[in-house]
Amino acid sequence: MTEEESPQVEEATREPDDMEQQFPGVLTLDERKGYGGYLVPPDKLVEFATQLRDELGYDYLSSVTGVDYLPEEKMEVVYHAYRTQGGPAFVFKAQVPRGDPVVPSLVGVWLGADFQEREAWDLLGIRFTGHPNLRRILMWEGFEGHPLRKDWREAYYEEDAKPFENRFPEGGVYRIEDKISFGKNVKYPSEFSPEGWIPEGDEGLYAGVGQISTDGNGGTLKTDQLVVNLGPQHPSTHGVFRMVVTLDGETVIDLQPVMGYLHRNHEQIGERNTYIMNMPYTDRLDYISSMSNNFGYALTVEKLMGIKPPERTEYIRVIMAELTRIVNHLWSIGFLLNDLGAFQTPALYAINERELVLDVFEAVSGSRMMCNYFRFGGLARDLPPGTLQTIRELIFERLPRRIDELDLYLTDNEIVRARCIGVGVLPPEKAVAFSAAGPVLRASGVPYDVRRADPYGIYDRFDFEVAVRYGGDVYDRYLVRLQEIRESIRIVQQAVEDIPEGEIQTGKALYQVRVPAGEAYGRVENPKGELGFYVVSNGKPNPWRYHIRAPSFINLTALAEMCKGHKVADIVAILGSIDIILGEVDR
Amino acid sequence: MSEELSNNENPVPESLQGQIAITSLDKIYNWSRRSSVWPMTFGLACCAIEMISTAASRYDMARFGMEVFRASPRQADLMIVSGTVTKKMIPIIVRLYNQMPEPKYVLAMGACASGGGPFKEGYNVVSGVDKFVPVDVYAPGCPPTPQALLHSLIRLQEKIDGQSVLEVPWYRREPIEEIPQPVLGPDLVDPRDIPDFAEKLKAQEERLAAEPE
Amino acid sequence: MYGVGIVKGLGVTLKHFIATYVDDLRWLGHRYYNPEAFAVRQSPKARGIFTVQYPEEKLTLPEEFRYIPFLIYDELEDGTRQDRCVSCGICAKVCPPQCIWIVRLDDPETGRPIPDPADFFIDVDICMNCGLCSEYCPFEAIRMDHDYEISTYDRFAENIYDKEKLDRPASYYASIRPRNYAFDEATIVEKKAKKAASEAARKQRAAEKSQRTNE
Ligand code: SF4
Ligand code: SF4
Numbered sequence A: 001m002t003e004e005e006s007p008q009v010e011e012a013t014r015e016p017d018d019m020e021q022q023f024p025g026v027l028t029l030d031e032r033k034g035y036g037g038y039l040v041p042p043d044k045l046v047e048f049a050t051q052l053r054d055e056l057g058y059d060y061l062s063s064v065t066g067v068d069y070l071p072e073e074k075m076e077v078v079y080h081a082y083r084t085q086g087g088p089a090f091v092f093k094a095q096v097p098r099g100d101p102v103v104p105s106l107v108g109v110w111l112g113a114d115f116q117e118r119e120a121w122d123l124l125g126i127r128f129t130g131h132p133n134l135r136r137i138l139m140w141e142g143f144e145g146h147p148l149r150k151d152w153r154e155a156y157y158e159e160d161a162k163p164f165e166n167r168f169p170e171g172g173v174y175r176i177e178d179k180i181s182f183g184k185n186v187k188y189p190s191e192f193s194p195e196g197w198i199p200e201g202d203e204g205l206y207a208g209v210g211q212i213s214t215d216g217n218g219g220t221l222k223t224d225q226l227v228v229n230l231g232p233q234h235p236s237t238h239g240v241f242r243m244v245v246t247l248d249g250e251t252v253i254d255l256q257p258v259m260g261y262l263h264r265n266h267e268q269i270g271e272r273n274t275y276i277m278n279m280p281y282t283d284r285l286d287y288i289s290s291m292s293n294n295f296g297y298a299l300t301v302e303k304l305m306g307i308k309p310p311e312r313t314e315y316i317r318v319i320m321a322e323l324t325r326i327v328n329h330l331w332s333i334g335f336l337l338n339d340l341g342a343f344q345t346p347a348l349y350a351i352n353e354r355e356l357v358l359d360v361f362e363a364v365s366g367s368r369m370m371c372n373y374f375r376f377g378g379l380a381r382d383l384p385p386g387t388l389q390t391i392r393e394l395i396f397e398r399l400p401r402r403i404d405e406l407d408l409y410l411t412d413n414e415i416v417r418a419r420c421i422g423v424g425v426l427p428p429e430k431a432v433a434f435s436a437a438g439p440v441l442r443a444s445g446v447p448y449d450v451r452r453a454d455p456y457g458i459y460d461r462f463d464f465e466v467a468v469r470y471g472g473d474v475y476d477r478y479l480v481r482l483q484e485i486r487e488s489i490r491i492v493q494q495a496v497e498d499i500p501e502g503e504i505q506t507g508k509a510l511y512q513v514r515v516p517a518g519e520a521y522g523r524v525e526n527p528k529g530e531l532g533f534y535v536v537s538n539g540k541p542n543p544w545r546y547h548i549r550a551p552s553f554i555n556l557t558a559l560a561e562m563c564k565g566h567k568v569a570d571i572v573a574i575l576g577s578i579d580i581i582l583g584e585v586d587r
Numbered sequence B: 001m002s003e004e005l006s007n008n009e010n011p012v013p014e015s016l017q018g019q020i021a022i023t024s025l026d027k028i029y030n031w032s033r034r035s036s037v038w039p040m041t042f043g044l045a046c047c048a049i050e051m052i053s054t055a056a057s058r059y060d061m062a063r064f065g066m067e068v069f070r071a072s073p074r075q076a077d078l079m080i081v082s083g084t085v086t087k088k089m090i091p092i093i094v095r096l097y098n099q100m101p102e103p104k105y106v107l108a109m110g111a112c113a114s115g116g117g118p119f120k121e122g123y124n125v126v127s128g129v130d131k132f133v134p135v136d137v138y139a140p141g142c143p144p145t146p147q148a149l150l151h152s153l154i155r156l157q158e159k160i161d162g163q164s165v166l167e168v169p170w171y172r173r174e175p176i177e178e179i180p181q182p183v184l185g186p187d188l189v190d191p192r193d194i195p196d197f198a199e200k201l202k203a204q205e206e207r208l209a210a211e212p213e
Numbered sequence C: 001m002y003g004v005g006i007v008k009g010l011g012v013t014l015k016h017f018i019a020t021y022v023d024d025l026r027w028l029g030h031r032y033y034n035p036e037a038f039a040v041r042q043s044p045k046a047r048g049i050f051t052v053q054y055p056e057e058k059l060t061l062p063e064e065f066r067y068i069p070f071l072i073y074d075e076l077e078d079g080t081r082q083d084r085c086v087s088c089g090i091c092a093k094v095c096p097p098q099c100i101w102i103v104r105l106d107d108p109e110t111g112r113p114i115p116d117p118a119d120f121f122i123d124v125d126i127c128m129n130c131g132l133c134s135e136y137c138p139f140e141a142i143r144m145d146h147d148y149e150i151s152t153y154d155r156f157a158e159n160i161y162d163k164e165k166l167d168r169p170a171s172y173y174a175s176i177r178p179r180n181y182a183f184d185e186a187t188i189v190e191k192k193a194k195k196a197a198s199e200a201a202r203k204q205r206a207a208e209k210s211q212r213t214n215e
């Protein structure tokens, strides 16, 4: 299986290429079969990254992640950087010994590395020296071990890889918790004893509380700083998200997002699954836009396998992905208004339209939300008869009318304008530095859209505009979303007209696909921003590494910056305008 | 199967049989309770989206008197655990449950809340919220569609119909005990496990040792 | 002028408010529990608000709708059940959260496996309704059910479905998924024909071979 040529292999010629000559002694080509990019020695990393950003124009750091190469006793940190003008990725990697994985932090170069490095520390135990706040991010402080390491085993560990042996032919059904002495999904280190042990608290989050300050209120009044916890059970945090807000009066001085309350170990489960098994799991990432998640994952694995889906499939994929965008933006606009205090009515109008699109999804894929519709090189099934007609009705008649209505309803509303304009401003250079993506980035005046900048699927065939606004505030994010719904409707209109008849699957649909060894990073423009999948295969039926660059997670890096100086009530609006979904933030 | 379960006889104690007053009182009492079950605004994961859709105009929970989503547990009767329960979240869920006044009900919505769901094997996932709080109705499905959720809410109403003033625990003299709140340690620590912790830890070690590499 | 935006918004709300009543008037006298009205009012042609009066009326489920899987058996003429499942185990292997357990027994005399599964379990507290089992079953034996009214009071007693609970007749399958059923039937007929053909070819080859050895 490893003998098979994967598409990236040809690029790896042995002549020292331009980049290598330009940075002698710093860059070496990654020569492993199926891999691309360059290796950088850890001690030269910061210097090189700064040059890459300033001299070569790779100003946008898309993804940082670690890989545990247990057999080679190595840890690898993989970086994907892009130019906001468009074009392919520049991939570079730093390798460190597994026993003591220490890499310099790149937060100083790209602010967007902040949360991603914390995640790599949390899950893989890679230490980033120079990181300002290297604490656990998804698990809690004090948790035992780094769960994504290949030799770490959870309480319900059965086998290294699925399918598990004992399901067939002996059967013998059991609930796994019955086999654990505690009866729960828990595992403790052997010397642990709950007596005399003190749990770690939240002190780290509350640092700097209780100071007396005179700024922020005109300098006349002495005020105590106050810490307010918003969430995790709060009606306006869009799920189980928590913010520790330090206030001076009503003004936000500092804000710390705390997440992980919905950390469902997506990546670890994904590394145990076979490739096809991960498809339904991707639905549960950003559960409002499951079709787009499917798209991203299918693209990535197709890249690894070197196959292409047939024409009809490409069209159906685009139709589904764009319908998803409409649904998602409708939802997010509705709930932004909810957060602003227009309780329920706008959200209900948006949900009404969403229901109609969900009916289409249900007819096509069988489920309203968890579509699980894409397959490698194809789709689960063709469109059932009559669906195209329903889509036409929706896309040519109902939705354009309703979007205009929504526009009329909200855009000029004085209260909306008063609450949104000038709130949560993110200037363009900051947006790029924070690796913000999607509507957040485009509302800050950076016209970066993966569908244009690095087209995938058949997006290069459609005529649409990249929605962009220049204010960078909550209002502009709302307008960008509204505009994107309109553009999506346009794309679907074109696709519905041009869709050809024909096959929907390349080759045979197999439950055990053969994926040659190598790595691939696939990305799509999800409604929330750039969704990336980094998959490493070693030729076995299960991926060796399965990482997700989750747009809402990385967009949150900029939250504190956006909130500072605003009032408490604005935090909710700003959070609503980022449009996070906890399934994706915490994975 | 649903018929036999929904046919809950009103259990009237022996001594009271024939006393119509109690049964009529029960009827009125239960009718008023079942028609105003106020859920807590409490969304955990994907299932919460379906819960919101159920509350929206197409399915309209208001038809059952359940549209009043309360943000505060103090005002809520029903906790719809809508989504994956994680170890990091369970202490908060238990605290919220303790804060709810009696009579209170818990509905485990979706496979995750019922028994762990697709993420059951994960290291941060609690396999079913009933490991910590008592659950009244389970609604399997991933996610349960709005109609399935409505069905489970109807089942809950049926359950309420079957309760009797004389038997419900919240009118008894003895206080209802709070559920001890779990703590986050090297892993989730449930205070109820602590009495024989050492024993269980030993059993765990043995199991791990017995496991083939 | 300040306030115009708000007034415009109020106008939209008013329009929505009225549209529902106008639509109700259009179906005056038969606005509830009327399949014809229901079909229109639950489609993109709907105006105003369109509430489903569950449980009295239910949305028509599309054919592909999936919830919990079920196993199909054919009813033979003599009244016995013939399982379609041959315990090949593919569904248990492909199931992403691994919630299918199959017991396959060996024939005590011949030592060969018995095709009919001795038991078949699905833990519906784990099942993610993904439909992969039904998609990759090579014998058209497991399919996704439409029944979503399965909430229970006690999961420990009821939520691991065994074969008894999963079994459904083929006629039930035909009633909920007519198009898929027709397709499956065609596949089965085709497979049978293929099998018969290959069987015949094998026999012929064997006959030829024995003839040759005889010569
Ligand atoms: S049961 Fe399914 S839909 Fe519900 S929270 Fe769990 S994974 Fe999400
Ligand atoms: S794949 Fe089909 S035939 Fe094979 S065991 Fe599963 S249900 Fe039975």
Ligand code: SF4
Binding pocket: C069, C094, C095, C096, C097, C098, C099, C100, C122, C126, C127, C128, C129, C130, C131, C132, C133, C134
């Ligand atoms: S629907 Fe999916 S999760 Fe459920 S039994 Fe089938 S394969 Fe497993």
